[in-house]
Amino acid sequence: MPSLPERKTAADFDPEVLRLFDQYVHGQIDRRGFLDQAGRFAAGAGMGAAGLLAALSPNFALGQKVPPNDARIKAEFVEYPSPAGYGKVRAYLARPATAAGPLPMVLVVHENRGLNPHIEDIARRLALDNFIALAPDALFPLGGYPGDEDKARDLFAKLDQAKTREDFVASASYARGVAGGNGKLGAVGFCYGGGVVNLLATRVPELAVGVPFYGGAAPLDQVDKIKAELLLMFADEDPRINAAWPAYEAELKAAGVRYQAHKFPGTQHGFNNDTTPRYDEAAAKQAWGRTLAALNRTLRA
Template identity: 30%
Template structure:
């Protein structure tokens, strides 16, 4: 069963819209699913439903509408940027930059973390979820999965997909084990990964990176042009076991 709930936010008149997917049977725990840069699209709702089928009470908050990109707008941008015609993709790039400008502002990042913690507060209060909380996210959401784990010690496991790790100080604040997924053809993240490994080790974070050599950024999104079915299937098998074990 799924629904959208509106959560009040401290110090804000703007409610936080959250897609909630509920398991049919006993609850394994509570899981935050953080969307890609395209927002709370149908793909992310489907991912939330898949985790709910594994027994999770899932909260997938919409943290991009606040920056001006609604799920409908994000879906349209995604279609343009994944169009097989290169001319269409190139023509859409200025629109993409303009649409996401606010999401790159430092003030937005502070708001987004507060919003995510509002969703964690809600999950923690639900029967069968409190004390057994985890987080996962994709791309933009992968980055915020790292940040949420660094800012909220209620998160017992974090599974970012192709997200950028935070700075050294925030890495040192991560207490949960981290299982991070990367596409080997994702040049920016691959260049950064050796340093991330060193920083995680220095901070004694339980950090396990999984790299799929032939996969690209966004390999898990089965609606996009970079989808890699083999990598996605293996990542799904690994992440479901990891998250379940962490809250057992």
């Protein structure tokens, strides 16, 4: 078996390159824009601009913790209706292969690339922690995650986000009725998915707990509808997301929402994603430990 490449970290890249990559990931510049602007850092990095982009992009094998064929879990794809959205949703459903009694449900919401192998792996990790995890693919109406991050980025921009939001609301409804579930629902999301978790907290009163990782704030005029407990994870070096937090926190306090917020020093946006150099092992371990503790406390009582 070939050895995996050495894992790079954020410290291996100029901060400006990381900033440009964040803009590229979130559609503020295109691939050519990244390559053109990152080129001036290529010599110092010992690789061309295309090499910088490749080095910063996900390596799913590097981050896989639970193989798809792991005998300890049962995983399958399911489809269910979304009348107010695109009509139908396809999702990855993972659960323990054997379980004693009904289990809590966790909705897993992907980043702005659709249901890629990393998010499927997150669902399997939750299954090993004795949850049933449902991970929808927002790109299903456009053919599903295409197996290529650049193609996924282009497809994501073509979604009608109003319909996509309804697909996630439908997913929350479906999750609460999955066979073997105990009827209690939590949600975990990353980047785009973190924003969806914040939104779902305003739309799904049955949601017991939401854990948005570096996600956009919920609509401020809807915060008073939140019934869920929130555990919000923020990166330190993430001005795009962090700028909205003071106003969001003020509304959470005014509405009496139960919440905890954690910002992890020295981290980049995406620090929990162990397929990219922005991954911070210590921060991710701490954040995920807090996530599991919150899910267990709120969904198993």
